[in-house]
Amino acid sequence: MKSIYADNSSTSFPKAPTVAQAMYDYISYNGASVHRSSNEDAYQVERLLLETRQQLQQLLGGPSPKYVIFTPNVTTSLNMVLQGLFSAGDHLLISSLEHNAVMRPLHQLSMKGVSYSTIPSTPQGEMITSTLESLLLPTTKAILVTHVSNVCGTIQPIAEIGAFCKEHNLLCIVDAAQSAGILPIHMKDMNIDILCFTGHKGLLGPQGVGGFLLTKDVAHQIHPLLTGGTGSFSHTIEIPTTFPDRFEPGTPNIPGILGLHASLSYLNTVGIDSIYQHELSLTKQFICGLQELPKYTIHGMPNIHNRTAVISISPNHCDPAELAHNLEETYHIITRVGLHCAPTAHQVLGTYPRGTVRFSFGYHNTADEVDTILNSLDLLQTTQLL
Ligand SMILES: Cc1ncc(COP(=O)(O)O)c(C=O)c1O
Incomplete structure (x- = not known):
């Protein structure tokens, strides 16, 4: 896959x-x-x-x-x-x-x-x-x-x-x-x-x-x-x-x-603007979808105002490392988990020392991929145990 x-x-x-x-x-x-x-x-x-x-x-x-x-x-x-x-x-x-x-x-x-x-x-x-x-x-x-x-x-x-x-x-x-x-x-x-x-x-x-x-x-x-x-x-x-x-x-x-x-x-x-618009549209789709999933908290700006396609989330039902591991192991979704070499940023966001699971989209990602990620997060909400 x-x-x-x-x-x-x-x-x-x-x-x-x-x-x-x-x-x-x-x-x-x-x-x-x-x-x-x-x-x-x-x-x-x-x-x-x-x-x-x-x-x-x-x-x-x-x-x-x-x-x-x-x-x-x-x-x-x-x-x-x-x-x-x-x-x-x-x-x-x-x-x-x-x-x-x-x-x-x-x-x-x-x-x-x-x-x-x-x-x-x-x-x-x-x-x-x-x-x-x-x-x-x-x-x-x-x-x-x-x-x-x-x-x-x-x-x-x-x-x-x-x-x-x-x-x-x-x-x-x-x-x-x-x-x-x-x-x-x-x-x-x-x-x-x-x-x-x-x-x-x-x-x-x-x-x-x-x-x-x-x-x-x-x-x-x-x-x-x-x-x-x-x-x-x-x-x-x-x-x-x-x-x-x-x-x-x-x-x-x-x-x-x-x-x-x-x-x-x-x-x-x-043109960097057309790439950015594409990434922002994926970000919007992702944030809107996440808002329907009660077990995840989105950090940083709550919408696409004043942000790029870097989105950190915290699972409320399991450890971030466990979520990132399951996303990769079960659904082949590659993210980055932890403190991302920026511990003070996590202190600002209130996510220190646990860190977050970070998704970051690029020019090559598609709306279908974002849907797959959202569906996987949805399934993991219900199947993942502490
Ligand atoms: C904001 C910021 N500064 C510095 C770096 C370090 O980048 P590099 O490893 O290419 O030197 C990174 C990479 O993650 C970064 O995101």
Whole structure:
């Protein structure tokens, strides 16, 4: 029996249809490195890497392809940004729904004298922006916020936060892991200084490629966490001061970036808005169906207002792990259970420490699949025992 994949916020599946071929073609027929070879194949790869930076800059409204940095994933991007930008005495504000990709680097930094305050949220995960002013300290340098919660799909008002940052001379940093390729983002219009992304979720690319986009001003403020060979300015012992080289030592994940190039072309052709509308219609169908099933509680926004297709539920009659296990074992439905690397988000939602069962729909899911999931949940309401 074919399984139903409803775990797209862990990683999207299937990938955009052109991704596998692009990666296969590069490995089979080209294979050249970048900035380290001088031949036609290498120049072709360099052109494709530049094109990928241009695609990302356009999709995300970034300042320039030069300031599109490739890393292995958003976790690496956030570490590079946080560790390169903040030092003892600095303070920042964060949302109360941050992923451990933010919380753990911040915990390390807190041991070195960096402090942070958490912006309160409603129980549905919406940031209470009226509290921002009161949380500011003379040492506050930035606001860092996850655009979309990976636990409940609640969307944070990043344009409003960007405007607040601009007004108060703070940096605005966004973790777009769950929104890039899903929601419209325009760094310049939204006053975002640094936007961190990962390639394997809404961007429909392969694992192992991500990055960050940043403004020219901020690029010069971040101390490079990593240093090494860049294939440029090889006579200097310091990492180059030019971009993107300053933040890209070592050979990049070229197959991954070319896979991302293919998925970005696909997204550009199909249009992220039409994918989002499809995912929202599945979300509406799912939430409406769930409201008829008394043994489940939906967390986060109660309808499709201000949310994406990430839906967490709690079974009232059994443990979430048992429900997720039965969904897979009996009905071949793939979800993700637990704390989703975001324990503080679960504290906001009141689901800590049990966690939730999370469904996350993607461009490939269908209304029939959502019906099957609802029917399975209905059957499990009555058959599952404590
Ligand atoms: C909001 C958020 N931030 C960061 C991450 C980490 O992503 P990656 O493992 O690609 O670095 C995730 C992935 O689950 C996420 O949902």
